[in-house]
Amino acid sequence: MMRIILKWGVLAALVGMALYLILALYAQQEFVFAMLFLVLTASAVFVFVHKKLYAHRYIFPAIAGMGLFVIFPLMYTVGIGFTNYSASNLLSFEQVQDNLMDRTYQSDSIRYDYGLYQTDAGYVVYLEGEHQDLVTPPLELDGSEASVPALPASKRPAGESLAMRDIIQLRSNLGSLNLLTEDGRELSMASLRSFAAIHDQYTLHDNGSITNNQTDVTYFPDHDTGFYRSADGDSLSPGWTVNIGWDNYLKVVSDPTIRGPFFEIFVWTLSFAVATVVFTLALGLLLANLLQWDQIRGKGFYRTMLILPYAVPAFISILVFKGLFNQNFGEINLVLEGLFGMRPDWFSDPALARTMILIVNTWLGYPYMMLLCMGLLQAIPRDLYEASAMDGAGPVNNLFNVTLPLIIKPLMPLLIASFAFNFNNFVLIALLTGGAPDIIGASTPAGTTDLLVSYTYRIAFQDSGQNFGLAAAIATAIFLVVGALSLINLKLSKVKV
Amino acid sequence: MAMVQPRSTKYRVLASHLGMLGFIVIILFPLLMVISISFRSGNFASGSLLPENPSLEHWYLALGIPYTGEDGTVTQPPFPVLLWLWNSIKIAVVSAVLILALSTTSAYAFARMRFAGKGFVLKSMLIFQMFPPVLSLVALYALFDKIGNHVGWLGLNTHGAVIVASLGGMALHIWTIKGYFDSIDRSLEEAAIVDGATTWQAFRYILLPLSVPILVVVFILAFIMTIMEYPMASVLLVDTDKLTLAVGAQQYLYEQNYLWGDFAAAAVLSGLPITLIFLYCQKWIVGGLTAGGVKG
Numbered sequence: 001m002m003r004i005i006l007k008w009g010v011l012a013a014l015v016g017m018a019l020y021l022i023l024a025l026y027a028q029q030e031f032v033f034a035m036l037f038l039v040l041t042a043s044a045v046f047v048f049v050h051k052k053l054y055a056h057r058y059i060f061p062a063i064a065g066m067g068l069f070v071i072f073p074l075m076y077t078v079g080i081g082f083t084n085y086s087a088s089n090l091l092s093f094e095q096v097q098d099n100l101m102d103r104t105y106q107s108d109s110i111r112y113d114y115g116l117y118q119t120d121a122g123y124v125v126y127l128e129g130e131h132q133d134l135v136t137p138p139l140e141l142d143g144s145e146a147s148v149p150a151l152p153a154s155k156r157p158a159g160e161s162l163a164m165r166d167i168i169q170l171r172s173n174l175g176s177l178n179l180l181t182e183d184g185r186e187l188s189m190a191s192l193r194s195f196a197a198i199h200d201q202y203t204l205h206d207n208g209s210i211t212n213n214q215t216d217v218t219y220f221p222d223h224d225t226g227f228y229r230s231a232d233g234d235s236l237s238p239g240w241t242v243n244i245g246w247d248n249y250l251k252v253v254s255d256p257t258i259r260g261p262f263f264e265i266f267v268w269t270l271s272f273a274v275a276t277v278v279f280t281l282a283l284g285l286l287l288a289n290l291l292q293w294d295q296i297r298g299k300g301f302y303r304t305m306l307i308l309p310y311a312v313p314a315f316i317s318i319l320v321f322k323g324l325f326n327q328n329f330g331e332i333n334l335v336l337e338g339l340f341g342m343r344p345d346w347f348s349d350p351a352l353a354r355t356m357i358l359i360v361n362t363w364l365g366y367p368y369m370m371l372l373c374m375g376l377l378q379a380i381p382r383d384l385y386e387a388s389a390m391d392g393a394g395p396v397n398n399l400f401n402v403t404l405p406l407i408i409k410p411l412m413p414l415l416i417a418s419f420a421f422n423f424n425n426f427v428l429i430a431l432l433t434g435g436a437p438d439i440i441g442a443s444t445p446a447g448t449t450d451l452l453v454s455y456t457y458r459i460a461f462q463d464s465g466q467n468f469g470l471a472a473a474i475a476t477a478i479f480l481v482v483g484a485l486s487l488i489n490l491k492l493s494k495v496k497v
Numbered sequence: 498m499a500m501v502q503p504r505s506t507k508y509r510v511l512a513s514h515l516g517m518l519g520f521i522v523i524i525l526f527p528l529l530m531v532i533s534i535s536f537r538s539g540n541f542a543s544g545s546l547l548p549e550n551p552s553l554e555h556w557y558l559a560l561g562i563p564y565t566g567e568d569g570t571v572t573q574p575p576f577p578v579l580l581w582l583w584n585s586i587k588i589a590v591v592s593a594v595l596i597l598a599l600s601t602t603s604a605y606a607f608a609r610m611r612f613a614g615k616g617f618v619l620k621s622m623l624i625f626q627m628f629p630p631v632l633s634l635v636a637l638y639a640l641f642d643k644i645g646n647h648v649g650w651l652g653l654n655t656h657g658a659v660i661v662a663s664l665g666g667m668a669l670h671i672w673t674i675k676g677y678f679d680s681i682d683r684s685l686e687e688a689a690i691v692d693g694a695t696t697w698q699a700f701r702y703i704l705l706p707l708s709v710p711i712l713v714v715v716f717i718l719a720f721i722m723t724i725m726e727y728p729m730a731s732v733l734l735v736d737t738d739k740l741t742l743a744v745g746a747q748q749y750l751y752e753q754n755y756l757w758g759d760f761a762a763a764a765v766l767s768g769l770p771i772t773l774i775f776l777y778c779q780k781w782i783v784g785g786l787t788a789g790g791v792k793g
Contacts, residue, residue, distance in 0.1 A: 021644070030643050063618065302517055306524070311776045315725055424629040486627040
């Protein structure tokens with residue numbers, strides 16, 4: 001009985017919390033996220049209440065985790081790819097409107113010179129108007145006062161007005177004051193010597209257009225570009241996020257400042273992934289063969305030593321290489337200078353930077369291939385080698401005629417997985433070169449050593465423009481590549497469930 | 498021992514040994530170098546593999562102790578390395594526990610129960626596990642931004658967000674544990690159920706105790722993978738004292754502030770324990786890493 005009450009109590013509490021989150025998101029007009037959590041909560045309740053779905057209770061948390069943090073972000077990214085979501089178009093239309101409506105400007109015509117007087121009760125601001133002087137009640141001016149009344153007055157406070165030096169010291173606290181007059185005006189500090197009336201910058205009309213009260217220019221909301229635009233084509237920032245269809249994709253194909261870098265990076269990404277797989281496989285297979293050989297003693301020692309690069313956390317070894325390859329202080333250049341008298345510029349020459357990346361990635365990746373190959377080699381019957389030795393085959397013949405044909409089939413899915421991993425090897429690039437050296441003439445941040453995935457990261461998070469839409473469009477293209485690879489992999493590895 | 502041996506075998510064995518030893522020397526050069534550098538004084542000094550004037554300067558700083566040089570100048574530790582290490586371990590332990598708990602129960606259902614959509618879900622998990630989270634960072638960032646407005650401890654710049662986000666990568670572990678469960682004979686559990694045990698009891702008191710080895714492996718694997726996670730943490734965490742080691746370590750090597758020696762000590766200090774754990778568990782870990790891809 002207790003257990004049942006406990007169970008329902010916990011369930012009710014969780015659902016209550018989830019509903020609170022959903023409502024809060026809904027109230028802030030985050031419909032997509034409200035929907036996401038609604039679906040998640042509803043399916044959780046359904047699975048845990050429905051008797052027949054007993055088995056699904058076990059898998060629900062894992063599936064929900066994947067749905068929330070893998071599948072939803074994936075779909076959301078694809079969606080962003082069709083919008084102009086970026087640093088300049090970050091908000092929703094309503095938020096942009098609120099933002100513009102909140103803006104004010106200070107009047108040129110209604111201005112008051114003022115004096116600041118120190119009285120026993122505190123500071124007093126005395127404003128001299130053309131027709132009517134105003135005075136505030138005594139103030140602390142410690143930054144805590146925001147709105148204070150300014151009442152009609154006819155006589156200056158006693159004593160001398162404070163000197164400019166003291167006013168400058170109190171400037172920021174004076175600047176945060178909002179003085180409210182009896183006829184409903186708001187005044188704020190306009191300069192060190194004057195206060196001025198505040199007016200709303202924009203007036204909203206019924207047809208959705210807004211007029212700048214200062215310049216009398218009218219702006220119409222343009223829902224194709226996500227900006228308020230005037231008849232002359234001027235647009236107001238900030239803009240809002242709108243759906244722009246395939247524009248991001250078209251930009252990649254048609255804009256030469258994006259197309260050029262994109263294809264250069266794409267080709268490099270492909271060659272990098274292929275070269276990595278080939279190098280690590282060649283090295284790993286060779287070492288695995290040696291370690292597999294009966295004649296070799298001390299296998300345990302070799303194995304441990306050879307596996308070390310895999311055991312050191314990658315984020316540390318990549319940074320170690322970054323330091324070792326450093327042009328001026330790096331130990332690699334010291335050795336090269338001592339031996340050959342040269343100091344290669346590993347980080348600013350594109351070809352050298354790419355070479356360095358391949359060297360480092362081979363270092364990082366060969367132990368994995370070696371371990372895989374060792375496992376697969378063990379499964380090859382020894383008498384096959386006996387037979388080939390009888391026929392006079394050497395090690396090279398053995399490798400290409402016996403070993404490779406036998407291991408290539410089980411190895412294939414792992415090679416594809418390795419290709420896909422390196423195609424998206426973000427950490428290596430981010431920590432080693434950060435994409436440098438840059439591609440000249442690119443309008444987005446793009447480097448000669450950038451992979452597609454680090455390129456999208458930089459477009460989204462490093463560029464001042466933060467073009468999330470474009471980054472998401474390129475990410476979508478990568479999703480297609482990865483999806484195709486993993487489907488092929490599923491077919492090849494003949495997964496049985 | 499093979500029956501047929503060509504005469505050149507002796508030389509080939511010797512060449513193999515020499516080749517491998519030479520290779521190991523090259524491979525280990527960066528690691529030995531970094532240990533050596535951590536004992537050199539100053540951040541720009543160069544020298545041989547064995548430092549001529551060994552100094553513990555960088556080690557003091559890495560351990561968070563201000564170092565007083567011979568000329569009396571006091572150097573403050575540039576970054577809170579131990580705090581970063583602690584953050585990393587905290588996040589990794591909590592993540593690994595959650596991942597272990599959730600993936601074990603899921604794997605149990607996948608291995609022992611029949612239900613609609615099982616094959617489809619298992620295959621989809623294999624496919625989705627290949628999509629790197631770095632590509633959906635914009636969406637993940639937005640997700641945590643929105644959640645964080647209402648649930649503070651899950652917002653941006655919190656460890657909660659990093660922990661929760663790591664739950665997306667459970668597919669691999671579910672496959673690993675499921676493979677192990679599949680290899681355990683189910684007759685014991687069936688006998689228990691015939692005797693009146695519930696499914697949950699059969700799982701909890703019979704299957705789980707039999708699976709301790711794979712649970713340890715998955716825990717360590719999840720732990721190491723979370724410690725090494727970079728992209729997500731680099732976007733979600735901002736404050737210096739909140740960073741994980743993987744995100745913070747790169748700050749040593751900025752062009753403007755190049756602290757090579759300090760980095761070396763911090764790298765050895767934090768990398769060594771992880772390396773030793775990995776070496777100790779390598780056999781199981783490698784099995785786990787490949788199982789998700791090939792085994793059914």
